[in-house]
Amino acid sequence: MSIIHRLQSLEAERDAAREEAERANLAKSKFLAAASHDLRQPLQALFFLSAALARHVGDHSGRDLLSRLDQGLDTMKGLLDGLLDVSRLEAGVVTPVLDNFAVSEITDALDAAYGPHATGKGLVWRVEGCDHIVRTDRGLLTQLLRNLLDNALRYTEAGAIRVRCRTEGDRLAIEVQDTGIGIPPEHLDRIFEEFHQVGNPERDRLRGLGLGLAIVRRLSQLLDHPVEVRSVHGQGSAFRVLVPIAPARRVAGQGNGGEPRPTIDRSRLAVLVDDDAVVLLGLQTVLTEWGFRVVAADGADRAMDRLNALERKPDIVIADYRLRENRVGTEVIRRVRERYGEVPALILTGETGTDTLADVSAHGVPVLHKPVTPRQLQAEVDRLLCIDRSDGVVPQAAQ
Incomplete structure (x- = not known):
């Protein structure tokens, strides 16, 4: 075999090996994303139900066991978050915002x-x-x-x-x-x-x-x-x-005189949409204990029907992304906004695919990836509704 033919053969082998490595890497990323989503749903329900259970446990031994349960859930969440972070970074769906x-x-x-x-x-x-x-x-x-x-x-x-x-x-x-x-x-x-x-x-x-x-x-x-x-x-x-290092000309977050955000002192209405009944129950329980009036539904149509019956504008929409019958949570948000104008919204999901993230981004909606702790959810809801908790008061279910 001539040197040229040998070089061409080596180059073809190298290209084939690179393609095989890329296919294996893609398959690994897809597996991590799918496994992550399927595991996050039940874990999310456990987070919400554990938080809701806390106010009903009064004796010391019961609270100690509940604390151990929460520690175990936190460990599982940390492991899943690591897998999610790797899959998102490998998929190239993370874009820095400087x-x-x-x-x-x-x-x-x-x-x-x-x-x-x-x-x-x-x-x-x-x-x-x-x-x-x-x-x-x-x-x-x-x-x-x-x-x-x-x-x-x-x-x-x-x-x-x-x-x-x-x-x-x-x-x-x-x-x-x-x-x-x-x-x-x-x-x-x-x-x-x-x-x-x-x-x-x-x-x-x-x-x-x-x-x-x-x-x-x-x-x-x-x-x-x-x-x-x-x-x-x-x-x-x-x-x-x-x-x-950047010039100290303008720092994000300055310019408001350092004044705290205003506290919303009124009854708030939250629209919650998730097709997993246990997750929806946990989410509804947590938001209710935070003082929200709740409209809970497993899809866009039921959510709109129940919301229309109340004849009032909701304060926030929190929706899962992947719903039944190939429907998605951004549809709920779009329909609410078409009827009531701009309403703060949040997607709560275990989906990590590029199509999902692109769709949510196109609607200008923040994403929290399941499982989310009640404290994390509370912080994001507070941010969207401009609620100030500088007085240190934390709802029971968020503790």
Whole structure:
């Protein structure tokens, strides 16, 4: 065989291998998306029903068992969220929305969320020097840093965890440092691979699936924010994220004089649509305990019939995306808005496909992916309805 023919044969083999790898990767993504959706429905129902049950459990032992149930649900949610994040990033349906804002908006929230967990483990917790203006996608950067902090907390039993920011040229280096188990040199090149975990040979699910750093790598590539790591086995690790610094001309969220959002002090009406009866019951129970009057239905036609009978404009529509008979939740939202004008709406779904996300985006509706905790749902409903809870009052079902 001539050299030319040999080269052509090698090139054909390479192309065939690449196509086979792409098919296998696509098949894996489709499987993850399908499994994620089917598992999320019953888990979502358990979240809502557990929250509704809390107010009926009065004795200490019962509340302790309910707390253990919630911990188990949180663990399952974390595992499913990791699978969902990987499938969405691999599918290329995540598009960064760049904004100029103070990085302290993220680090302050992380401080509030992770500080108590760190100190509860007996660790020293510090957040330092994070007062710069950056240009990035707020939500995606938050997710990236949360994954790094989850990793630090998971593998640090003594010492300290520190979040530190410092400028390096035109970038801000956000560093997550820990005094945990560290990473052996032979593992440094593999820690960003799916399902690869250091220090968890028994595959303890309380320590996750090994997807956190894989998601960090994909977010780093998507945002073009390089992530660097240095580690000493047995002494700890430090992960650095390099984020572009933006001019401090205009920061998102400023310009309103710092005044709190107005509280809506009136009876509110929520339209809830889900074709899973258990999920719908749980959602209806939670919203009712939050003080909403509820119109609940398993499809668009029933929702409109029941809403028309009330002869009043709803305050919010919360709908599953995939309904019976090939109907979708955006149809409900469109019909409500055609009749009553602009009404805040939210899609609550286990669907992760590109067509679903594109349709929801075209309607200008935010998405929460099941399973959603009552607290997450409450935060999004509050945001859509401009409800201020700065007084610290939290509905029973959201606790």
